[in-house]
Amino acid sequence: MSGDRRAGVGDVSAPATLRRDLEAVLMVVDQPVAEYDLARALEVPLEVVTRTLEELAREYTEQGRGFDLRAVADGWRVYTRPECADIVEHFLKEGQEVRLTQAALETMAVVAYRQPVSRGRVSAVRGVNCDGVMRTLVLRGLIEEAGHDSESGALLYRTTSYFLERLGLRGLDELPDLAPFLPDDIEGLDDTGEHTQ
Secondary structure (H helix, E strand, C coil): CCCCCCCCCCCCCCHHHHHHHHHHHHHHCCCCECHHHHHHHHCCCHHHHHHHHHHHHHHHHHHCCCEEEEEECCEEEEEECHHHHHHHHHHHHHCCCCCCCHHHHHHHHHHHHHCCEEHHHHHHHHCCCCHHHHHHHHHCCCEEEEEECCCCCCEEEEECHHHHHHHCCCCHHHCCCCHHHCCCCHHHECCCCCECC
């Protein structure tokens, strides 16, 4: 590790650096992170991390930011403020000028061709965690919940009639044949993306 890569890591007298580092980590996680894990990763005492997280959460609230930092059962995570939920939903669902990202298009294609399909299986096909993208597609009305897998209990997803409308299709049978481009061994994956024995 270079000497200036994370100047101040482990240095309790560098709160600005610690605040910056905590914010950077919390902006990229998709699940709450435990204080212990943050302290270990940033090489800072647990009590310093706890105090800094509490200060950040209080500061965000006092400043009226569009997001807040919450302590939940499993740790800390940045969330959209409840009073901003309507505008975020409107932006994701109705914003016609907002185009789908490449990740969203790939995820939607996997759902369309493998439906009903679990998040774990979609992530296995794409090779990355798709939870955030799946939530966006649900909010935009392109995919929806389709029950639970009878074996694993995992929540399943399928495309919606709005998906067909947006693509100008009468039914899923009009989708182009892409099966030859999907991995041959996808049936050998469980809902966590691991190969079954």
